[in-house]
Amino acid sequence: MPVNGKVLEDSIRLGKIRRIKLALFIVQTAVLIALAFVVAFIVGGATITPDLHIPIPVFIAIVVLLLLVVCLESFFFRVLEIRFARSSSARHLMAKNSIKKAMLIAVISGVFATVLLMPAIVNSIEEAAETTELLTLISDNVSFFSSDPLALMTNAQLEVTADRNVSVYLVTERNFEENEDNLGALFSLRLNKNNYLVTGDRPLVIDVPTNEYAQYRLVLDDWDNPGTSAMVTMLKTMSSVFTDVASLMLLAMAVGNVAWIAYLIPIERKYSAGSIYK
Secondary structure: OOOHHHHHHHHHHHHHHHHHHHHHHHHHHHHHHHHHHHHHHHHHOOOOOOOOOOOOOHHHHHHHHHHHHHHHHHHHHHHHHHOOOOOHHHHHHHHHHHHHHHHHHHHHHHHHHHHHHHHHHHHHHHHHHEEEEEEEOOOOOOOOOOOOOOOOOEEEEEEEEOOOOEEEEEEEEEHHHOOOHHHHHHHHHHHHHHHEEOOOOOEEEEEOOOOOOOEEEEEOOOOOOOOOOOEEEEEEEHHHHHHHHHHHHHHHHHHHHHHEEEEEEEHHHHHOOOOOOO
């Protein structure tokens, strides 16, 4: 194909478009990753000391948002690149490669979105993460945090069972350390004000405060039936940032790429006849 002014002009425009796209993606990546760290420490309450707590779901949600924005912008830039390509073969190849990439992104994001949006799958993960511990008066009691250090799983509820009637108090770790040998004080400081009696015929369910990352302690009071122990099952839930925010953004990414494929197919067919690439 002879080189003329139109070809050179289109080549220059195409190069400018690609440089602008690269610069924009680099700036956005740097800004949004920095924003992810800021949100994790300010909004998510991340801490390094005294206890490690880095809410990864918040960081991942912002990264997924970055990928969604970059994905949508790449559609716009690809349209410009196809428009200013120098030949039908180049246009056909661009459209064909974009379709393959969009298919891969749609499948991956669709699979992850389906996993996070399916209640049966989420429930299975939560049940697999459940833990059970023995609670006795002479033990070091049951100490736990409101979530794991990465905030992937939250200890939302405690289910306590016992053969005979006992009392169980949920207190903060600080209050426990200050009143370890004073059951009367721990009774007054309990977080489960209205539900602290365990009877042999039904389990006691205690809701764990999850508004902030904190350490808690379960204390057994066997005054009515000395020597009675209890079994504590920690019921966990996946981070709502995963199951709600990130999953919806992944679904949007999958739908957006499917729409992009539908847009590109006619373009790919239009230029395939005169293309040297098959």
